Amino acid sequence: MTDDSWQPPAILLTVDLVILTLKDSRLQILLVERGTEPFRGALALPGGFLHDAQEPIETAAKRELLEESGLDAETFHLEHLGVYGTPGRDPRGRVVSVAHLAITPRLPEPTAGTDAADAYWHPVDTILSSDVELAFDHHRILTDGVERARAKLEYSTLATAFCGPSFTLAELQQVYEAVWDVRLDPRNFYRKVQGTDGFVVPDGLTRKMETGRPARLFRPGPGKILHPAMIRTVESAATQGSTR
Amino acid sequence: MTDDSWQPPAILLTVDLVILTLKDSRLQILLVERGTEPFRGALALPGGFLHDAQEPIETAAKRELLEESGLDAETFHLEHLGVYGTPGRDPRGRVVSVAHLAITPRLPEPTAGTDAADAYWHPVDTILSSDVELAFDHHRILTDGVERARAKLEYSTLATAFCGPSFTLAELQQVYEAVWDVRLDPRNFYRKVQGTDGFVVPDGLTRKMETGRPARLFRPGPGKILHPAMIRTVESAATQGSTR
DNA sequence: GTAATAGTGTCTATGAGACAATATCCG
């Protein structure tokens, strides 16, 4: 079927990162402005080629995360998102991108003094609903990443990755509300989270609020899977809001 | 940071397939015996290199599926599973594999007269519990694929992909029982499936059984997401069986 | 005290699971 002279084609491999965080109670994504062709000047996901043929893919992803956002590798959730290799997606040739999803707690402030000084947070809904063109097929990758994050909030403890090492349940609730764009009842949310094995563990401390009773602080629990799962109501926040 | 002479490294890309089906009421996987080095003689997932630099990845996956199993592309569920690119996983150099998960209905009989005449179905539990060494990191890919299938039965209509174009609910139940290794109550299963929007639609016909009342036939419904989801009890079938 | 937010209790509707009962085929 294949003659002896045939050789497998060589491919260029990139990693791209969908880096999400919660900022101003909104889901936001880190985007960089491209300084080189192709798509010079356009917004793009952080990412780049493997350094060399020996570099593991996950290492490249962590490296890009650090370079482009100045974020320390250990404080992050990082997972494989998908592969985007449609011929023609990159004018430089056959470039296959391994996309990753990263979730980070809210950070001091973006990215001054790093390699990519042009990296900034953008509200996800703004990017997705506006006419802003992202480079390559990054719009699609972003959409997939956000959908992955939404889905994983249901059945995993991913939400805690949006929070710092210690957080109140109200803060955790804000993660769900921002990512899903819904409003939740704080009282039911409280009982639900507490009643789910391994989701969060109290660390004994409390945090003073500007006003009102201080809230207990929690740390991420040992569990990774929520059992039972959080239920994502199909109804949107806009609908719920207008009904009130 | 990067000097002008730097060039991104070239990579070799393969696709590998975890092809699952239901045979003899057991979850089975299609494996081939490798005819060439490396790992000559070992069992491996069907797969291979991209044909050329222009071939889309999904096309390559469908091509391998057809070549190695003789299966027509349209009757299948095929989805991206993951990327396996650890340096050293392939002695031929830096080879990155894009793994896919394929689900097929039970087939006439495997693969006589095709390219890979050495492809056969193997029970998944046998492969996973035995000392059989699969080539490369295919054991890991298989594990991930099975876990993906198990998870997706919960919240998607993937189970129908194991069935033919028309099936009884008892057959659909067997899919869950085999993949999850549990026993389900046919009566509760019946109501559950019927009550879940878009899962199955009756096609009006019935199938005669060897004995007993004929069963209504159903086709896959328009829905892809189960709402509410099927619940996978943590308890194993062995435990349940001994309790009876 | 009031205001504000954290956390608890209680009721109701819905769905899962156990399992009795009925329906429809074969012989």
Added chain:
DNA sequence: CGGATATTGTCTCATAGACACTATTAC
């Protein structure tokens, strides 16, 4: 009719969601 399997009905328990209520801070 009896035997087997499909399909329906009913009951009980667990959990989601609505929402009244109590607790603890700042002022």
